[in-house]
Amino acid sequence: MEEDFMPRIIGFLCKWCTYAGADLAGVSRIQYPPSILPIRVMCSSRVDPLFVISSFLRGADAVLVAGCHPGDCHYQRGNYYTRRRYAVLRKIFEELGLEADRLRLSWISASEGRRFADVITDYTERIKKKGPNPVKKEVFL
């Protein structure tokens, strides 16, 4: 693929865990690719599947939904709903012939700055290999 292709990955991050984890990566000066574009939500359960679909239609190369570890959601069970919605979303993607591996769900806590950076680095590498989101060209907006 193109050498200097830097994917654009929308990251829906819950305020309590993953967003704080991303802050910690920054405070620890851990470097990771600028691919991730964070959108802060109170809880991963706020992520309406429509947001994810809209991201793709608008040309995101991938989407990351990330929140607190199971059992650690600050709203008790929010991330369990997230997990279910994510599973449904993957199914829909597969049905429609879209690339479900441009979707990712991760649990990253406020203390896992290193892990946040690792997840972003790894995900970016994978998407780089896949190339830009083809939907971007196909869908007329």
Added chain:
Amino acid sequence: MEEKIGVYVCECGPNIAEKVDIERVLAAVSSIEGVAVAERYKLLCSEEGKKFLKENIEKHGLTHLVVAACSPKQHELTFMNVCEEAGLNPYLFQLANIREQCAWIIEDKDEATEKAIRYVRAAISRVRYHIPLEKKEIEANPDVLVIGAGVAGIEASLLLASRARKVYLVERESSIGGKVKGFAQLFPRMESASALLEPKIKQVVENKNIELMTESEVEQLLGFFGNFVVTVRKKGGEERELNVGAVVVATGLQEFDVSGLPQYGYGKVDNVYTAGEFERMNSPDGPTQGKVLLKDGRAPRSVAIIHCVGRQEKGYCSRVCCLYSLKLAQYLKSKIPEVQVCQFYSDLCLPGKPYQRFYEETKGKGVDFIRAEKVEISEGEGGVAVNYSSESGRLEVRNFDMVILATAMEPAHGSAKLAEILNIGRGVEGFFIEEHEKLGPVSTSLEGIYIAGCAQGPKGISESIVQAEAAAGKILASLVPGRKLEPEVKVSEISEAFCIGCKTCISVCAYNAITFDELRRISVVNEVLCRGCGNCAAACPSGAARHRHFTFRQIYHELMETLR
């Protein structure tokens, strides 16, 4: 009114200035429609910085503010306060995090600058759709209802009353003191239980701030944190309505009924007792005045204590049985020094500071420990036979004069009904469930209702007291006489026009904050109970549920601009 968005980029000393080309950021956003000013400043969170911002908001008559600086975790509140001082609604503000999630993680200045521009543009796009939100204040009642007058309930009541809170202590029995009242001594120091309990009971009775209501039960609870209305009924008597701001549930536990497990011979073989029965026999005001006797009136020469009775069936370790089994052995040894005591255990659970020593001490008094599986109790030759499979897997039999079953603990009877009345959850084991194991260990899913002691799960006296103090502390800190409550502002609301009455939102809400209005056939959010996670907004199929400050429009426009 014409939109006037002010954009301010903080240099954050060298932190941002060295990594991001701020001039380029300003140039990229200053021509965006609606942006009235775009400027940089060396340190916006400093006193001069805040003054600069305030003056700018006033001078330019800004309608919206975007600050590009550090993480919202650091200074979102700081800048919201500046807005407020400048007369701008603090929710018409958006912070773009170009430090932690931009300047500090990207080496290349060009890349960092481009990313910063994206963040700031997205913030501008989002802030346009922000809606002013107003802080709400509601009156709160600082009085407290405590349900259950065992050690936990008593402790919570005393602590609350010491801070001049009116406490209604409701107990269904005729006397207070709970399970501990029936104990002679307490592990691990074997001190007298009444020496601990009696002074506390006296304090409760004498305390003018505590209104003790014995032989009474809670029948109904309405309202929400700060404003509960509770109906309490006295046995065979009148009903009373109480107004309280918070509730502590300290209803404790009870011994699991072993008659359902025939292998233990309970009720069929003579001289087989549960630990609770033995505790009563040992008590000076028990049926034998504290003498440990067999059915025929003799003192036992040998006693077996069987651990983990019901653990398998209940599916959890009751945590205190090993310890009270050691205590029972000590009772026996001190009353009948020559008695032979044998503990049949499968795993010894001795967590915490003092208990290893307590175990060694008990063992040192001549108590035997046998690791056994598949224990069965039957009629033996001249006594009770304990049949078991030893550690090596061999089947063995030993005869004893008496057998004590260390039974598992289960929630006090009536817990299911109470959970329904209070609208709080129970775990699979039936105990009341805490909001979060680590983040909210004494809170429940309903704000203002706390759990303490064994109502939350089996535990010892010291842990029960810790929880009681924690619950009381939570209440003292959140319900202060004369102070109003400020509920979360960024909560959900449901549009009457769009709601189709499908109740999806009700099913996903973890806080019972949404109810169904049968008359209008729509869901309604109680804004005091809502904590603002936004789950209902994501779940609502008709777009009726809106999460304030995280509305579909706001997030959508942030998203679209991020990707432009």
